[in-house]
Amino acid sequence: MLTLSAYVYLYKMLNAPAEFASFVIIGGTMVAFWSNVLWNMSAQFYWEKETGSLEVYLVAPISRMAILLGMALGGIVNTTLRAAVILIAGTLIFQVPFMLQEPFTALLMFFLTIIALYALGMLFASLFMLYGREAWHTANLLQEPVYLLSGLYFPVNYLPFIIQILASLIPLTFGLDGIRRVIILGESITDTWLNVAVLVVFILVLLPFAKFALNYMENLGKKEGRLTLRWQ
């Protein structure tokens, strides 16, 4: 939120059109969810591992995905609140313009993005499960680069083409683009169907893959006896 405001002020100082401020604020709102995925869900496995309670979970006959979902849901109330604060406060403080025409499209886009993000989070969780500290560092490391690539704070289409391709590998990029177009520019589902389609594809690919990765990592972990190893 604080960094966010700094970016808004930077746009302001540059005399950029007001849409850019809306752009940043919507970006910030989505970051809240992204952080939840990364830190509450993926990193949760890491915390549990640290405290030794991961074992307990793994012994329980519940699917790993259910556990992860539970963890994410635990944080989602908080996250939603946080996101709402960012959205409302940002809108009020900076008086950014919105031209929302189709709220349902916006919601659809929003939920698809969230699901895609959570699928990605599960994938990360499998890494956290095994690599604890390294994965933690990597996630930490990737924070700003992901912000950069997914165009949280500026339209990606200004970026060089190569980078745009790289950026399109992150579901956040498409979701964000879609949500913004619907909310800020007042576009309709017919303009943004491509975003919806891409998000659906992401979900269809990521979910099974995440499931596979979780199982794979768990087995690997058991084989190498690393699941219960604490950070060194």
Add this chain to the structure above:
Amino acid sequence: MSQSIETRDLTRIFKGKSETVKALNKVSLSIGEKEVFGLLGPNGAGKTTFIKILTTLLLPTSGEAHVDGFNVVKEADKVRKIISLVSGGETPGYGILSVRENLWFFSQLYGLSSAVAKEKIKGLMADLDFEEYANTRMAKLSTGYRQRLNLARGLLSDPKILFLDEPTLGLDVLTAKKLRSYIVDWAKKEAKGTVLLTTHYMAEADEMCDRVAIIDQGRILACGSPNTLKENLKENQIMKVETASIQADFGFIDKMVGVIGYSQTRNIQTGTTTLKIMVSDDEIFSKIMSELEKAKLKILAVNKTEPTLEDVYISLVGRGFEEGEAGTHA
């Protein structure tokens, strides 16, 4: 004899959200120089709390404590220079550093010069038998070797007073024995080596300590040499009864007149329970035996035993240290 550790009415209260725990209740103890002193008590008795206050990690709620004449509250700096603390079950150190590097790190924090530090580290690793692991990362050590490292760290600074909080927790019989005898030797050898150790292993206290204090629920119940404490029990009778059940409820024994206390040790593997019953007079035994028979319990063996520290504890508290004691009599 000058006193190494002296406490007067030492009390510590923990205020929780819902409950208040009196972890130490007016503890007054004097421990002399070069003494190996044991604090014996069950989980939650207040042993760690006592050590934490004396090592300046925790403030007392009331009462006074002096370590080598220094007030632990007001002269914490001075106390810290002459003590060291080794906690069992803990493995302080950086997993990413080698054993030698870990020791080196602490030797520097303790202010040893390079030459002295190298010498000491070498000596301690040789004495405690883990030279071969000098260049191994600590993360790769087994619990036993981590504990040796932990003890070596505690001895690096040549402390006048060594605080050991359950030093053999989780160690196998052999390693535990080795560390115990090393500690006792250390105290003998050092010009001013005082040891205060806490434990809930009876045998450990018996084997190592010049004097033992028995603590329960924050109170000191008895204090003296292991032999004196056992002597005091001579007029009581102690009987060991082995029964072929691991489920029976022996609570009734406690309620009988003349029973001072009893303990039970369940052995899951053999499916037996060993009862240790202390009574003030022989006749009660026959009553107990008939009660046991009434309960249709098969009795495998009965014999009289000499008092141990456990019995001292039973006589004071009326119960034993519950299960899990079997096998700890190393």
Add this chain to the structure above:
Amino acid sequence: MAVNTILRTVKQAIWLGWKIDTNWANPLVFAIYYLVRPLASLLIVGFIFLIGSLASPSGVFDPQYFAYMFVGNCFFVYVTHVMMSMSILIHEDRVHYEVLKHIYLSPASLKWYILGRALNGVLNASTSLILTLGFGLLIFQGLLGVQIPINWLGIDFPLLALSLIIGMFCFLALGFMLCGINIMTSRVQFMLTEYVSGTLYLFGGVVFLPEILPSWGQTISNALPITYFLKSIRFAILHQTSFDAQTNIAYLVLTTVGAIILGIGVFKIAEYKARRDGLIDRKEEY
């Protein structure tokens, strides 16, 4: 206490910090780690700047402002870095390594050890700064052809050095404050870092002129040493605007003294509470 022991403690702490930081990866990855985050953050503001300028009604790109932002964002790495390492420190040493109480009981005690670890953080941040500056220039000036008006020969090195030295005291004070808060609390280390560094980023005039903040924001900005630190650094490097370097340094010193008092104060309170409540070896952090 022997100065010798203190020096040994500080030295060991720096060495240890280095060992821990470089442990989990080989030096190359380590360097990347110190480059990637600050560089990505620099690129974000850089792109915001370029895109914002393009989209503005005048469509003019102001290289002076760009340089302002560039330098500000690069040097802010000191704050993020020292904060990050100081904030995790207590938690790691207390819960993972279980060494905190033994360090606390050593003659030099926590403060000198923490100082050493903080100094290690400052050293790492300096490495990071140099890398980010280099790559930032390479990308913006080399790749994207953005002119950044920095006259490398015209840098006022004495002023730069002076600002860095005073600034260092400020970062260390901040580090002690964070350590203090972390001793008293548990598991807030990440949030804390985020909020404190976010506040400093917003109000410290890192990427935009504090003058466009609302008046209460400017008041906060004026109270932060980081504002004067960056002003001083910028003046030394860019020589922009008419500027009274001496007054600015005076403010920097003043606010830094304030930060030091705050840092030491919080740390002292934490040390007291830690002894009162037995927090130095608290295990149940979760």
